[in-house]
């Protein structure tokens with residue numbers, strides 16, 4: 001059906017107005033419909049983890065699914081990565097950690113149940129190898145490329161862990177990896193571009209029966225090779241680990 005002249009004129013006007021609003025960036029600050037609801041979905045998932053409706057590995061699978069659905073361009077804009085990349089001085093060792101504001105998401109619960117940060121590092125520098133206890137967490141590569149390695153933490157002894165390699169591959173922007181207490185618990189990401197940025201959310205202390213300080217468990221994956229591809233990985237201090245791998 002052909003529109004009447006009046007309908008047609010109205011459509012053109014509405015389109016022009018919309019175009020003007022977009023071009024002036026008037027939507028940019030207040031309305032982030034996709035990434036806003038994505039953060040809210042992750043927060044709701046965190047409630048299910050803390051409420052024990054999901055086991056850690058079930059949560060991890062759902063988190064990974066949601067991570068893969070992120071609109072990367074919108075996330076980059078939301079965390080203002082351009083500004084971060086411009087301002088940050090990439091450290092000579094390891095990664096610099098910064099954060100971003102969730103306050104601008106309309107309808108976001110006031111009680112956010114996750115921690116968040118962005119790791120920034122130069123070529124050859126790393127988020128050094130470490131494991132976690134009582135924490136589910138995950139990475140999204142925002143910019144740059146990385147060699148990412150994960151291990152299952154199978155045993156904890158006085159001075160070492162027994163670990164098993166599970167992931168060792170290149171990661172590019174938009175790619176994700178996740179951690180729970182029972183799957184891929186140790187990670188190690190080395191930047192292979194001039195500069196690299198990683199988005200991170202962490203849900204810690206979800207299981208009150210696990211008594212843990214929640215600190216990173218630094219270790220040396222270049223340890224003694226055992227049968228079945230297992231590795232005896234010596235415990236390290238942050239200083240030792242950064243000296244060798246940072």
Ligand SMILES: [Fe+2]
Nearest residue numbers: 130132137187
């Ligand atoms: Fe970590």
